[in-house]
Amino acid sequence: MARIVDPRCPRCGAPLPVQPGMDTVTCQYCGARSLIDRGRKPTTAQVPQGMHVVRVAPPSGNAAVVTVMAAVAGMVTASAIAGFLAFGPSGASGAGARPLLGAGPGTYFDDRPMIADVNGDGAPDVIGKSSIPGREAWIGAYDGRDGKPIWKTAALAKDATTPEARRAVVLDRVVSVDALGKAQAYDLRTGKPSWSVPLGEKAKRVCQGDGVVVVETVDDAKHGLDPASGARRALAKDAACKPVPSSNEGEAPGYQLVNSSRFDALGLPRVYGGVEGMTAHHALVPNGPGPRFLLGSRSKGSQVGMAAAVEKTKVLWKTVVPGVDPLTTSTSGVDEAAYEGGHLVVPYDMKDHGEGTRLACFDGATGKRLWDVQIHKRSQVSHGISTSANDVFYATWTALYVFSLRTGELRYMIGTEF
Structure with a gap:
């Protein structure tokens, strides 16, 4: 059969x-x-x-x-x-x-890619949930140079694979919090289990405190955990908790991606009319000084993706995101991006699902288009985008595509295409 x-x-x-x-x-x-x-x-x-x-x-x-x-x-x-x-x-x-590196037939990489040096060679590697649908799922680490597997955990329990689960790399631990509030830590170098702790509530965010793993739960509580043992650690009131490589939506170690409800608090231009000719629903806000980037669509005529750089409310530049005929692209605009080393990278969908998704890269200071490439001609569902100093990591439902940040050249893939 x-x-x-x-x-x-x-x-x-x-x-x-x-x-x-x-x-x-x-x-x-x-x-x-x-x-x-x-x-x-x-x-x-x-x-x-x-x-x-x-x-x-x-x-x-x-x-x-x-x-x-x-x-x-x-x-x-x-x-x-x-x-x-x-x-x-x-x-x-x-x-x-095409056979893909770092995975056997029918293996999916289906997670927001987490970037960290796993094998200690000084180069960033990739960590994320992988799976063989209908059989098992695990967290795997892959060499950032070529995508070859470094280690994989034992099969995850079902509750650790749902959308409510959270994963992060904190203080040489890969921390997975399942939908039942159980935190399981793995050694970053080997993938071997280190400790597990029940939190009693679902996780909202995983971040790094002062030498401690912090899990923020949906009841707004913060749980401090010792990275070596998982023992409970007291947290100072209002203690800072910095972003780490994680599955946290809209958050990365170097920036945060926010929706329009936070524009006023961050001093960003208004959604409508703040940037002439553009409606902005999201913004990428890098840590520290420098421009901030608005993401949205053209406000007049056909709705196509647009991006703009601003300094407070001053517009530094704005541009149409698609590097192909804009009318062949999705009318829903853009709502996802990554930023690294002065490069703003923005994925955008084609109108025809059979034409898939593309990736555009802009100089953050001038708005000059540096490259624009086809990611794939398959799924238009994104698991997230991450960057390192040299590469862009874009994940769909089933595969991770790794491109050179400088040239846009496809370096390798992990997983199996649709």
Whole structure:
């Protein structure tokens, strides 16, 4: 019998681990439930309210062909029609698939990349959650020079793989806090377990205090943990907690990405009218002095992605983000970026999902476009972007793409493309 491989979730586009004999499947990322149709062609009345339908077609030749349809109260969505995948017997995607470094067939890198020197050679490496969907997930470390594996943890418990889980690199420990509030630390050099501590609440953020690991929980409490033993450490009231490489959304050691609700407090221009011709909904705010960067879309005419640099409310430069015909790109603007060594890197989506996502790099001081490259022509779902002094790390649902920060050249990938 041909192996049934992962179709996409009709709601969010994440892979669904459909296995033989399953009648329903739940997306591990967005929680959407789908009914599996193997040729029964359920009627609208047979589809529960709010449930999608994932149709698994009979295998053809040596490949199992999977077609994804969405039915919400009997309505088929455009995103579901786009969910057509063909897989070969190795588990890699169909025509044009490439073997990727640092991973075997069917292995995904599905995390915001965390950058730290793992093997002590002075060069930054990559840490993040990886998985074989439907089987297991783990935290892995990969050599930053070529993407080859350095170590991997034992299989993670299910609660450590959900969107509510948090991961970070703090004081030579990789700390994973699961959805039940259990903090598990691993040695940064070896990946071996160091200690585990129950916090009693879900984590909101992991950061670094004065020689201590700090976990901020959703009840606004702060838990200080000794990095060597996990023992509880008292925290001074209002003690600073600096950002670390982590899965924390919108936060990096060198900057923070904020939404418009914080513009006034940070002294940034207004969302509407603050920068002529642009609507800005997000801002990248580097630590220390220098320009700040607004992200959004053009306010007049067709909505295309724009970026601008400002000093307080003074506009230093502004530009359209796409380096290709702007009308071929997504109308939702841009809301994600990274900043390193004076380089602002901004990913943007093409209008046609089959054309994927691109990456543009600008000189932070002048706005000059330095390079603009295709990331892939597959998923438009991002797990996050990180940078080192030399490289840009961009993660999708299934793979990590590593580009030269100076030239935009693709250096290597980790994971398996859709």
